[in-house]
Amino acid sequence: MTTVVKFENVGLRYGTGAEVLRDISLRLDAGSLHFLTGPSGAGKTSLLKLLYLAQQPSRGLISIFGHDVVTMKRDMRPGLRQRIGVVFQDFRLLNHLSAFDNVAVPLRVRGVEEGRCVNMLANSSIGWG
Numbered sequence: 001m002t003t004v005v006k007f008e009n010v011g012l013r014y015g016t017g018a019e020v021l022r023d024i025s026l027r028l029d030a031g032s033l034h035f036l037t038g039p040s041g042a043g044k045t046s047l048l049k050l051l052y053l054a055q056q057p058s059r060g061l062i063s064i065f066g067h068d069v070v071t072m073k074r075d076m077r078p079g080l081r082q083r084i085g086v087v088f089q090d091f092r093l094l095n096h097l098s099a100f101d102n103v104a105v106p107l108r109v110r111g112v113e114e115g116r117c118v119n120m121l122a123n124s125s126i127g128w129g
């Protein structure tokens with residue numbers, strides 16, 4: 001199975017404070033399904049920020065799609081981020097658009113041709129019911 005995300009002994013601290021994440025090691029394989037749960041303040045948002053490249057770890061190794069994101073040059077990150085889909089808790093859907101069109105917005109903003117956009121979403125693992 002292909003590994004999509006790999007964390008090895010990752011730690012995260014904000015400023016000079018205590019580590020908010022300590023010694024996190026995990027592996028997420030392509031096609032797998034995972035849930036992230038825990039009480040408020042447990043570090044869920046911090047972990048997600050590391051996953052979608054909004055935050056750099058204080059230590060450890062993070063590999064996403066086989067790329068070492070810790071040592072990756074800053075200008076390489078946008079291309080990798082485009083392969084990561086994130087739906088935030090306060091997802092802010094555009095009320096005048098269908099669910100399909102809301103999901104298609106980032107593709108259209110990137111200039112993906114409409115036919116390819118429809119094909120990509122139709123072939124995704126999202127159930128359009």
